[in-house]
Amino acid sequence: MPYPTDFKYTKEHEWIKADGKTATIGITDHAQESLGDIVFVELPKVGTEVAKGKTFGSVESVKAVSDLYAPASGTVAAVNGELATAPEKINKEAHAAWLIKIALKDPAELNSLLAAADYEKFVAEEV
Numbered sequence: 865m866p867y868p869t870d871f872k873y874t875k876e877h878e879w880i881k882a883d884g885k886t887a888t889i890g891i892t893d894h895a896q897e898s899l900g901d902i903v904f905v906e907l908p909k910v911g912t913e914v915a916k917g918k919t920f921g922s923v924e925s926v927k928a929v930s931d932l933y934a935p936a937s938g939t940v941a942a943v944n945g946e947l948a949t950a951p952e953k954i955n956k957e958a959h960a961a962w963l964i965k966i967a968l969k970d971p972a973e974l975n976s977l978l979a980a981a982d983y984e985k986f987v988a989e990e991v
Contacts, residue, residue: 866980867879867892867893867959867980867983867984868881868959868980869979869980871959871980872935872974872977872978872979873892873935873977873978873979873980873982873983873986874933874935874977874978875978875986876933877891877892877894877898878890878892878895878932878933878934878935879891879892879935879959880935880936880977882968882971882974885967885968885971886941886965886966886967886968887935887936887938887965887966887968887974888962888964888965889935889962889963889965889966890954890958890959890961890962890963891923891932891954891958891963892958892959892983892987893958893959894987895930895958896954896955899923899925899927899928899930900925900927901925901926901952902923902924902925902951902952902954902955903924903925903926903951903952904924904951905921905922905923905924905947905948905951905954905963906921906922906923907920907921907932907943907944907947907964908920908921908940908943908964909940909943910940910941910942910943911939912939912940913937913938913939913940914934914937914938914939914964914966915937916934916935916936916937916973917934918933918934919931919932919933919934920932920933920934920940920964921963921964923951923954932963934966935973935977936966936970936971936973936974936977937968937969937970937973938966938967938969939966939967939969940964940965941964941965941966941967942964942965943963943964944961944962944963944964947961947963
């Protein structure tokens with residue numbers, strides 16, 4: 865699956881899409897494929913501070929529980945409530961099923977993340 869070029873990616877397989885001072889975060893198609901059927905998602909509450917590189921929640925699949933790592937620092941502005949009852953949406957369309965939206969603390973943090981082509985290369989080397 866092609867990775868959206870307007871997203872940035874982490875080596876922990878999260879994606880982030882910035883829109884001014886806010887950003888949407890999710891997990892990549894590669895991550896959901898590796899996890900298998902996702903059965904539960906644990907996400908922070910609105911107002912929670914997240915720090916770049918630190919965990920902010922977890923995704924549970926039939927295979928394992930995986931931590932979610934923040935691609936950037938900020939304050940949680942919204943949580944995708946649909947995932948509480950339908951976590952499988954991530955399996956269906958990982959790049960549309962967002963997890964949280966944050967108010968970015970420092971948009972410059974995004975400069976250190978991977979572009980789509982670099983992420984694809986990283987995934988290819990990892991497999």
